[in-house]
Amino acid sequence: MKGGENLLLALIDQRVLSAISGLKGVYRAGVIATSPLTVQPRALTEDGKKQTAVRNVGQLDFASFIKGAEARPLKVEDEVLVAVVSDGTSTFQKGKDYRADPYRANSIDSSIVLGVTK
Incomplete structure (x- = not known):
């Protein structure tokens, strides 16, 4: 490690990753x-303990x-x-392309x- 290197972003990434590691991919939940x-x-x-509830979840068009x-x-x-969409959907708008955010993957x-x- 270089002297004086800023490791704050790496630490934040690591903490976010560890907080959601159990929810990557597909998971079971209750509405x-x-x-x-x-x-x-x-x-x-x-x-x-219970994990944090997830709000504003998308839904497939079941019909x-x-x-x-x-x-x-x-x-x-x-x-x-x-x-969980691996590219993240923070900038997604229906019918438009969006940029994947590497800090919000999964x-x-x-x-x-x-x-x-059932």
């Missing part, structure tokens, strides 16, 4: 609010999977499967509900 869509991850932390019928809207207490606020589990 705790529908407006805005908020999910509570089911996996507990290493010390047995597109069911021809000639309407999909049931999500309800509180539904068990859902949630994916950010839990880039979660999208894939479906309800």
Whole structure:
């Protein structure tokens, strides 16, 4: 390490990564609010506590999977499967390209509900 090197950003990246390491990829959660869509991850932390709830979660258009019928809207207490977008969606606007932010890769606020589990 160079003398006087600023390691603050590296430390912040490491802390954020360790805080969300259990939520990368796909995780199980319960719906705790529908407006805005908020999910509570089911996996507990290493010390047995609940992880932070995730607000403003995206949702797939479930109706597109069911021809000639309407999909049931999500309800509180539904068990859902949630994916985390690896590029982050902090700058995403529907139908437009967006820049991936390397500091927000696998950010839990880039979660999208894939479906309800039975």
